[in-house]
Amino acid sequence: MSPSKHLTSLPDDILLYLLLRLDVPSIFRFRQTCRDIYLLSQAKLLWMHLYTNQIVEGKIPFAPYWDHLNHLDALHLETLVVHALRLERRLCMSETPVVVPLTQKRSITWVQLVRSEWLLVASSDAGTSVITLWSIPHLLSACDTPVPLAEAFLSAPVKTGCIDAQANTVIFALELRGRIDSIEILSIVDDNGSPRICRLQTLDNMAHIRFLKDESIGVSLVNNLNIPSIVNWRDGSVKNLRPGPDLEGGAIAMHMGEGWVSVVRMTVIEIYVLQDNEYQCWSTQGLSSCSLRCLPRLRVISESVYHL
Template identity: 30%
Template structure:
C-alpha cells in the first residue's frame, strides 16, 4: 500500500492534529507512513505540544538540550514524560524502584533536613542528620543517588551548627551557605573529589555574621536577627546590607519563607505577605531600610509555608503558596491551603519594580483547601515541587489502618496553572473542599520526619527518625 502522492509538508501539517496513539497506529500501516513518522520534526512538534506546553517534566535528559537530540531520542523523551506523568498523578502512584540506606550509623540519630539540589544533573541529595547521644553532633552530607547504592561524595561533621540554606540558583558555583557561631561559610561541592571529607569546598567566609539564614538565591542572602529584623546582603559585598522592614508593625514578625530575585523579594511572615522592590539594593545606594511596596495580611497566623513558581512560559510566573495555619494549641490546624500570588498584567519587566509597576497583585488568591489531619505530637512535613506537585506527610490513615494510634500518609496533589483574573475566595466561605489526589505511600508508625521531591526525575525522598532515607522512583 502506498500513500497518495502529496508533499511531505502536507502530511506533517496533518500530523499536528493527531495524538501520540493515533500516530503510532498510523506508522504501522505502511512503510511510507513509517518513514514520515520517524522524522525528527514530527517528534519535536509532539514533544512541544504534548509535554512542554503542558508543563510536564522530561526525565532522563541529564542536562542535554532538546536541540541536540535525534528523532529516536525525542520519541523516547516523549514516552518517558507521558509514562511518568500517568503514574505520578494516579490515585495510588506505584514506584518502579525504591531503596533505603542509612546515612549515620550512630544510635539516637535522625534526619532533620532533606533536599534535592536544584538541576545539576538531578542526581544529588543533601541530607542533615542529628545525633543526640551525648553531645549534639550534626552530619551534613551530599549523596549521589543515580544508582541503587547511593554514594556519599561530600560530608562534614558539625559540632557548632546554626543552620544552612541551599542556593536556589543552580548555575551558581556556591551550593549552600552554612552558619556557625563564627559567621557564615559559603560552600561549593567538588563532585569528583573522591574523598567525601574533602567534598565540601569553602569558597568564602563571612566573619562575625550573627544573623540566622533564611534564603540563599544566587549571590543574595536573606538573614534574620534575633529580634526578627531581616537583612538582605550579597556575598560579593557583605558589608553592604538593607533591612526589609514593614512599618505597619512596631515589632517585626517572624519570617518563614521568601523568594529573592534580582528585582524583587517576596517575603512570607507569620502575619503578612510582603513584596519589596530591590532596585535601590542592587544599586547599593539610597536608604538602608526598604519598606514593602505592597503587603497582605493573612487571615490567621501562619505556622508553615512552602513557595514555588508555577510552571509557565512567562518571565514572571505566578507563585504557588502552600500554607498551614497555626492554632491556639501547640499544634497546627488540620488543613492545608493552596494560594496563588497572581501576576499583574500591567507589569513592565523593562522598568524597576515599584508601587506603580509591580509583578504581582497584592492579595493572594485562595484556590483550594485540603483536609490534612495531624495527630497530637505526630511528625509531619510538606514541600512544593518545581512542576506544581504539593507533597505532604500527615496522619490521615483511617482508610488504611482504621483508628490506629500511629500511622502516616505520604499524600499530594497537582496544582494546575491558574488563569489571570481568578476571583479571590474568602477562607471562611470556602471550607475544606478538596482531598489529596495522590497517596504515594502509607506506613503504620510515625517514623517519617522529612520529605524532598524531584519532579524532573520522578523521585521522592523520605527521611526517618532513625537516620534512614528511602528513595522512591516513579519511572
C-alpha cells in the same frame, strides 16, 4: 441552553452539582477554565462530599483525621482528600519502590536533592554535624554498602538550610545552632572529576534562613533582632528591609526577584524595591490566615503583587 450562553451563566448550585459528578483530577482541570469555576471548586461542601464518597465509602486505607471534619475549612479538606488519593495510588503501584537504608550515627536534620543526581544530608548531635554527599544513581544500583562521595564536618548542629543549584555551581547555606547562631556557606566543587564540599564563608549572629540566591541570602534574624535583611555572604554587607526591629514579628518567608524582595509577615506581604543601593518598601498587601497556607507558591504570589 442557548449556544451563546457561557457555562458560568448557570446557577451556582447547578455548577456545584456538575463538580460533584467529577473525580478529583477532572475538578483540577475544570477549575483552570475561569476564575468563577475556580472559586466554586473551593466550596467546603464539595470536598466534604469527596471525602465521604471517595475516602470513607471507597474504603481507602487512610488514618482518620484527629479533629472533626466540620472544624476544617475547604482548603484543609481538599489537601486531605488529595493526599489520601495519592497515597492509595502509590500503594496500588505494581512496582515495589527501591528502598536503600542510609544509617547515620547522628540525627538527620536536613536533606536536599541536588539536580536529581545527588543527595545532600546533614546529620547532627548536640555539638557537631557531618554533611554527606551521596550519588543517587549509585545508591539505587549498588549492592554493597553505600559510600558517600564527599563529607564535611561542622562544629555545631544544623537546624535548616537553603540551596542555590545553578548550571556550573552548587552553593548551600546551613543554619547552625551553637554557642551563637551562625550561617555556614558551602559549595560543591569539582576536584579532578570528584565532587568535594568546600567551605566559603561563616556569618555569625544571623539566623532563620529564608532564601539563597547568587551572593544574596535572606535572613529574618540579625543580632537577635527581628529585622528581615539581605546579606551579601561574600563581603558580609547587610541591607535591612526595615530601619528598626519589627514589633509585629519577623519574616515568615522571603523571595528575591530581579531588583525586588518580598517579605511575608503574619498579616501582610511587603514588596521592597532596590533604589540607590537600598531596599525601599514599595507596596504592602494584607494577608488572610488562609493565604499563609499558600507559602509554597510564594514566588507566584510575590510576582503578582509586584506587577499590580
